[in-house]
Amino acid sequence: MAKFDWRSKGSVSVAKGFLASGIHCGIKKRKMDASLIYSETPCVSAAVFTTNKAKAWPVLYSMKAIKGKTHKAILCNSGNANCFNGAIGQKTVKESVKKLASQLKIKEKEILVCSTGVIGRTFPWPKFQRGIPKLVNQLSRAGDQDAALGILTTDKLTKELSIEFLFNGKKVRLGAIAKGAGMVHPNMATMLCFITTDLSIKKTLLQSALKEAVSKTFNRIAIDNDMSTNDTVFILSNGLAKNKTIQNKGPEYLKFVEILIEFCKEVSLKLVEDGEGVTRVCDVVVEKAATEKGAEIFARQVANSMLVKTMLTGADPNWGRVIGALGATKQNIHWDKLEIYFDKNLIFSLGKGIDKHLSLVRKTLKKKHFQLRIVLNQGNAKVSFLTSDLTSKYVRINSAYTT
Amino acid sequence: MAKFDWRSKGSVSVAKGFLASGIHCGIKKRKMDASLIYSETPCVSAAVFTTNKAKAWPVLYSMKAIKGKTHKAILCNSGNANCFNGAIGQKTVKESVKKLASQLKIKEKEILVCSTGVIGRTFPWPKFQRGIPKLVNQLSRAGDQDAALGILTTDKLTKELSIEFLFNGKKVRLGAIAKGAGMVHPNMATMLCFITTDLSIKKTLLQSALKEAVSKTFNRIAIDNDMSTNDTVFILSNGLAKNKTIQNKGPEYLKFVEILIEFCKEVSLKLVEDGEGVTRVCDVVVEKAATEKGAEIFARQVANSMLVKTMLTGADPNWGRVIGALGATKQNIHWDKLEIYFDKNLIFSLGKGIDKHLSLVRKTLKKKHFQLRIVLNQGNAKVSFLTSDLTSKYVRINSAYTT
Numbered sequence: 085m086a087k088f089d090w091r092s093k094g095s096v097s098v099a100k101g102f103l104a105s106g107i108h109c110g111i112k113k114r115k116m117d118a119s120l121i122y123s124e125t126p127c128v129s130a131a132v133f134t135t136n137k138a139k140a141w142p143v144l145y146s147m148k149a150i151k152g153k154t155h156k157a158i159l160c161n162s163g164n165a166n167c168f169n170g171a172i173g174q175k176t177v178k179e180s181v182k183k184l185a186s187q188l189k190i191k192e193k194e195i196l197v198c199s200t201g202v203i204g205r206t207f208p209w210p211k212f213q214r215g216i217p218k219l220v221n222q223l224s225r226a227g228d229q230d231a232a233l234g235i236l237t238t239d240k241l242t243k244e245l246s247i248e249f250l251f252n253g254k255k256v257r258l259g260a261i262a263k264g265a266g267m268v269h270p271n272m273a274t275m276l277c278f279i280t281t282d283l284s285i286k287k288t289l290l291q292s293a294l295k296e297a298v299s300k301t302f303n304r305i306a307i308d309n310d311m312s313t314n315d316t317v318f319i320l321s322n323g324l325a326k327n328k329t330i331q332n333k334g335p336e337y338l339k340f341v342e343i344l345i346e347f348c349k350e351v352s353l354k355l356v357e358d359g360e361g362v363t364r365v366c367d368v369v370v371e372k373a374a375t376e377k378g379a380e381i382f383a384r385q386v387a388n389s390m391l392v393k394t395m396l397t398g399a400d401p402n403w404g405r406v407i408g409a410l411g412a413t414k415q416n417i418h419w420d421k422l423e424i425y426f427d428k429n430l431i432f433s434l435g436k437g438i439d440k441h442l443s444l445v446r447k448t449l450k451k452k453h454f455q456l457r458i459v460l461n462q463g464n465a466k467v468s469f470l471t472s473d474l475t476s477k478y479v480r481i482n483s484a485y486t487t
Numbered sequence: 488m489a490k491f492d493w494r495s496k497g498s499v500s501v502a503k504g505f506l507a508s509g510i511h512c513g514i515k516k517r518k519m520d521a522s523l524i525y526s527e528t529p530c531v532s533a534a535v536f537t538t539n540k541a542k543a544w545p546v547l548y549s550m551k552a553i554k555g556k557t558h559k560a561i562l563c564n565s566g567n568a569n570c571f572n573g574a575i576g577q578k579t580v581k582e583s584v585k586k587l588a589s590q591l592k593i594k595e596k597e598i599l600v601c602s603t604g605v606i607g608r609t610f611p612w613p614k615f616q617r618g619i620p621k622l623v624n625q626l627s628r629a630g631d632q633d634a635a636l637g638i639l640t641t642d643k644l645t646k647e648l649s650i651e652f653l654f655n656g657k658k659v660r661l662g663a664i665a666k667g668a669g670m671v672h673p674n675m676a677t678m679l680c681f682i683t684t685d686l687s688i689k690k691t692l693l694q695s696a697l698k699e700a701v702s703k704t705f706n707r708i709a710i711d712n713d714m715s716t717n718d719t720v721f722i723l724s725n726g727l728a729k730n731k732t733i734q735n736k737g738p739e740y741l742k743f744v745e746i747l748i749e750f751c752k753e754v755s756l757k758l759v760e761d762g763e764g765v766t767r768v769c770d771v772v773v774e775k776a777a778t779e780k781g782a783e784i785f786a787r788q789v790a791n792s793m794l795v796k797t798m799l800t801g802a803d804p805n806w807g808r809v810i811g812a813l814g815a816t817k818q819n820i821h822w823d824k825l826e827i828y829f830d831k832n833l834i835f836s837l838g839k840g841i842d843k844h845l846s847l848v849r850k851t852l853k854k855k856h857f858q859l860r861i862v863l864n865q866g867n868a869k870v871s872f873l874t875s876d877l878t879s880k881y882v883r884i885n886s887a888y889t890t
Contacts, residue, residue: 138814138822168810168822170839203807204840313811390793391885398886404606407571408716411541419541419571436573437607476879482794483801 095244096121097228099257099282100324105222106230109215111163111201111208118161118212119234119261120219121278122188126154127320129196130291132298134315140167142197143314145177150318152193153287158278158318159184159219160198160235161212162263167203167313176209183213187220198276198316200237200263232261235276238481239263243277243354247347251327251336256283258347264355275302277317277351283340284323285330292333293341294319301348304380304469305356306387356470357453361477364396367455367468374463378415382458383469385413393474399449401442403432406458421461427454498647499524500631502660502685503727508625509633512618514566514604514611521615522563522637522664523622524681525591529557530723532599533694535701537718543570545600546717548580553721555596556690561681561721562587562622563601563638564615565666570606570716579612586616590623601679601719603640603666635664638679641884642666646680646757650750654730654739659686661750667758678705680720680754686743687726688733695736696744697722704751707783707872708759709790759873760856764881767799769874770858777866781818785861786872788816796877802852804845806835809861821865828860 097104101124111117131150133143149155159180166173177197185192199207222230232242246259262277285293298317323329330336356365368387373379386392389409395402403424410417424432426448429441448454500507504527514520534553536546552558562583569576580600588595602610625633635645649662665680688696701720726732733739759768771790776782789795792812798805806827813820827835829851832844851857 135817136811136814137817137820138810165807168807168835168839170837202805203810204805204835313807313814394882394885397882400886402605404568404571404716407541407606408539411539411716414538414540417540432571432607434573436571474882476882479797479800479877479879479882482797483803 093246095228095232095246095259095261096278096280097225098246098259099280099322101125101282101322102259102280103223103225104227104231105219105224106227106232106234107215107218107222109218110211111161115236116230116233117163118215118219119231120223121158121231121280121320122223123156123280123320123322125322125324126156126194127322128285128287128290129155129321130287130294130319131196132294132317134312136313138168138313140165140199140314141173141177142166142199143316146196146198146316149193149196154194155196155320156190156194157184157188158196158198158320160200160276160278162200162235162237164199164201164205164207165203165314166199166207169204169206173207176207176212179209180212180216183216184220187217196318198314200235200276200314203313228259228261235261235263237263238360239358241358243351243358245347245351245354247343249343251283251325254325254327256325256327257281258283258343260347260351262351262355264358275312275315275355277302279317279319281319281321282323282325283321283330284325284327285321285340289330289333289337290319290321293337293344296341297344297348300345301352304383304467305352306384306469306471352470356472359472360481361475361479362472363475364473365453366396366471367453368471369455369457369466369468371457371459371466372463373460373465373467376465376467379465379467380469381413381415382410383467385409386456386458387469387471390474393471396449396473397475399446401426401431401445401449403437406456407432410458417460418462423459423461425455425457425459496649498631498635498649498662498664499681499683500628501649501662502683502725504528504685504725505662505683506626506628507630507634508622508627509630509635509637510618510621510625512621513614514564518639519633519636520564520566521618521622522634523626524561524634524683524723525626526559526683526723526725528725528727529559529597530725531688531690531693532558532724533690533697533722534599535697535720537715539716541571541716543568543602543717544576544580545569545602546719549599549601549719552596552599557597558599558723559593559597560587560591561599561601561723563679565603565638565640567602567604567608567610568606568717569602569610572607572609576610579610579615582612583615583619586619587623590620599721601717603638603679603717606716631662631664638664638666640666641763642761644761646754646761648750648754648757650746652746654686654728657728657730659728659730660684661686661746663750663754665754665758667761678715678718678758680705682720682722684722684724685726685728686724686733687728687730688724688743692733692736692740693722693724696740696747699744700747700751703748704755707786707870708755709787709872709874755873759875762875763884764878765875766878767876768856769799770856771872771874772858772860772869774860774862774869775866776863776868776870779868779870782868782870783872784816784818785813786870788812789859789861790872790874793877796874799852799876800878802849804829804834804848804852806840809859813861820863824864826862826864828858828862830857
């Protein structure tokens, strides 16, 4: 597996032909609130959107736009979700796209859009409109850090990642920026992730690769139990790496899927680490399950249990809460075969607790990152699901979000 | 509808022929930790148990015992769930029943049992054994307050309720004690509720009445998103009121179901009000839904949303979180028909927010008890679901529960 560069070599503008920018246009009081990603040549593209029935205007727009053959730009604002704010919200998406197309001298249908922020607020279109030429003027290879800043809401840190790997002897680059913070359940998050690559690949294959990667990474993280109206993952692929175009699901495709999964897993970890009020990340690993589907149901239930999350907060090895969450799925378990570990330390076996490793377990629970391993001994399937502790800080942040 | 007496006239020993007691036997350090309810004459009985696949030993025992024709006693301890603590836990249930039967001079099969507390701890059988004769000696009409205390865990207050009503000119009494506090989802709670009545009714009808009442009350409350291993609702009915025995699902039965629902609703409210860290209770009412089932799915999703709960904490009318939760159910909604109210104040209509009542809404949100009304305008079904705010205190309590 290729090695990842975290922030060291940039993000969405490392792949050939990509530029980026980020600015403050006035949707937020002071912080950056608008970003643009642009490819000098046409890209094939793919996307995964929120499955929430309540969808923001830019999501509804991009769900149609993504069906186009090629794209050249992603436009995003933060600070306003442009969601459930009346028909004017829909109009402002169209106006933004029109304005950007004229500034970039590209077609409207080559543009994808995103928003993130508070639901239900009137979209400050004049401010955003004035920001668009500035975004275009500032496009550069060095603009990716600004772009990473422009999409944040309650995130403390930017999420930027890039990787290089070889495909038929050609150097291929993959870069991403993302935002997360809360509302990360059950599918994706209040999360945006924009991935760019110079790989050459057929559009349908790019879509299936992205879908598989998202299902195994962004759809397996839990900060709270809410699902956003704006979640979007985009990937743009301009082919400038000049590798032999991936045309079928052969070894080249499988290699790309593997890389994309590892890449998205790394982004997911950064999202959970920077989740609202998060101090600890726990990797809930369900092992030796009968099926992957069943393993995921168990992992999701444990990862989203408020009592498990507060157990992590208190660094308290109260495994009874894990048992309670497993049982709540209504799936069959052989309780006598079940083993529970924190990292390598066995805490539950043969239907009851194991006290002898308790001091080691308490040490493990105080680490910033550890595994809660649930070994079912029923088969060979394995699923990993990232969760976080639930802290008073989460409550403080979310009880004062709009006021 | 008959009027309820809240604590004024006792609880599980108001119905004719019932006695109760509660003691400290040493499972907990200082607080009361064991309770007994006893009927001088045989009762028909019914129960609803946790649907969690992980069940405590007393639940497994009582699930069999409840099939018996009549019962005379309910034995309960708090401070230890007697769950996933090895085969010895199962043995102590049997020993407790044996000891109690000999002390009360009744048959073992006339006894039902319950436990609540931490999962996975060795059950301190010698202490509980020594407590049993004391529980029997202290049985009295006035013992119901002690019994209400003996079943509590992190509850701050006892839950005691009684009601009198007429059936064919005969005075019938219904009384209950309950405990709740946390882990109240999706069905019942870490909750116990013991109901006694001197009504005369057939066992199968008592069971169907209880099942219906529980599904509309205890199964429609949310404190956190966890489900306990020990949840139990028992009802004992000794027939000493001498009403004409209810033998079929005629008007008498329907009247009883209606009373039982109102009664359990009142207990449910007390459970949520005293939930862990709770400062506000919100009645999530989904109105004009196409079906009751659909309405319940919407209500449950909103009631359990951590972002809705923290919105309540902050008294912040961020209705976008309600929209997000409704959409997350994947059920169809006509967004343009949807109206959202806090009590009587409209905050969302025709696909967007209504700002003009904002100051009234903020006042409503600061009340200790209010309604969040979600009017779908799709049909005539209505469901009410009680939820609470999620506070830093909840996090503190649950991050330090066993340590």
